[in-house]
Amino acid sequence: MSQTITVTIDADLEEIIPTFLQNRQKDIVSIAEALTSNDYATIESIAHKLAGNAGSYGLDDLGEIGSKLEAACQTNDIDKIKSYCQSYGDYLAQLEIKFE
């Protein structure tokens, strides 16, 4: 049984969260393609934006994954890149957002 990650976000952001999450799903698709072609520059670019934006939207832990993934790309640590890409996908799959 998969775990749920519940995050409470400012209600003012409720309107823009769906687009943010849709863009994250696009990230997952792009990362999967990039991994098959060893295109780590693309993954680093995605991770860089994730590291900057997720925390702004109130998803601090997701931003942390982005930071670690970006750092792994910069050091070309393939095992860590794959591991954090997996963490990114898992986080989104388990995420449940509440607004208040």
Added chain:
Amino acid sequence: MKHSGKTSKEILVIDDDEDTQNFLKKILETAGFQYGQADNVENGVLAIQKQAPHLILLDYKLGEESGFEVIKFLKSHSAYSRIPVFMISATVSKKLVISSIAAGANEFIGKPLKPNTLLQRIKKILKQHELPILKFKENPKVSARSIGELIKINEMGLILQSSIKFTGKSSLFIKSDFLKVLGASPCRTNTAAPAVVANPGVYRNEVLFQGMDEKTARNIRNIKTT
């Protein structure tokens, strides 16, 4: 997130990332600011010229371009050089912060952005950059140099667009190289109506000529426009 009343202050966001744009649009509009947006250096410069914003939130990394290009434009044009700029980046390094401030950014803000902190810093810088409002008990004589644009002219008067806002009835003594060619400089004028806001920080003032001679009026009527 704290809400506040509407303000006429316009903030231009120059950022190529959709999620950042959506986020800033939401928090700025919720706080009552007018929001403008551009996604690269070229569009950013066009937006600055069109809107003359009160503040620019500028992404350091604009695709293959750099936010420094926008600051370079601002600093080389006196009409825009006082617009405050916050450089924003997910890359936070001492070197980038120092180079941003050295280039002319007023502040450097690292991501993630925290709405309340960002809004506090925005309000603080806007307050610092508010233009003084001069109020006089008696009619004063004030001299000022201002870059302006002559929007319309006829033998009755002209419409001047500039950063100066005349709210009451004033007598103006205008010197202009363009008017000098027509024999109309220096000229005495009176404001015809309170200024109209053309863009944030840019005002349109209608003034009427006083005591114009027939030769000068004829020169103005004969202006050829192409």
